[in-house]
Amino acid sequence: MAEEKKPVIDDASETRWYVVNTYSGHENRVKENLEKRVETMGIQDSLFRIVVAEEPEIEIKNGKQVEKMHNLFPGYVFVEMKMTDEAWYVVRNTPGVTGFIGSSGGGAKPFPVAPDEMESILRRMGQSDKKIVVDFKVGDTVKILTGPFSGMEGRVSTMNDQTQVANVMTMLFGRETPTDINYSDLQKVTDEDQ
DSSP states (O other), rough: OOOOOOOOOOOTTTEEEEEEEOTTTOOHHHHHHHHHHHTTTTTTTTTEEOOOOEEEEEETTTTEEEEEESSSSSSEEEEEOOOOOOOHHHHHTSSTTTEEEOOOTTTTOOOOHHHHHHHHHHTTTTSSSSSOSOOOOOOOOOEOOHHHTTTTTTEEEEEEETTEEEEEEEEETEEEEEEEEEGGEEOOGGGGGG
């Protein structure tokens, strides 16, 4: 009987994204701790970007608009790294880190985040390197594919190629309402679709 080969979980020479679990509310402190440890321990060749997934949110306080950062994944930090033994040890033993997501414990290294999932998170934060080519333009009718407005159609009023976000005017409660939607979550409505 031939020996069954197990799929390689990870290769220490490949750079991948991982999710690190932190104490809730300590995400930015963990990010700072990790960045300091990368320098002091000289592992810049194994640990790269450390990201707290946040986006700006407008809050009204005392009648004034205040921009505040909203954490998309409380209790989690995304780390781009090569899963070497040393880098794994440094991240796991950083103050505020409770572990990696996707590790079965008992010394097993974690699974990386799927590249398309990480790309979606980075794009939402305006940090993506990859640009999406879209077939719609200002004035076109588009269908929203995901999120709370999934299935709704609207007209594109503005497009920001830098952040890859379009402002779409949708009908909500009988009123035209502007909504910012990622390019990747929109599809042009053609005459055949209607």
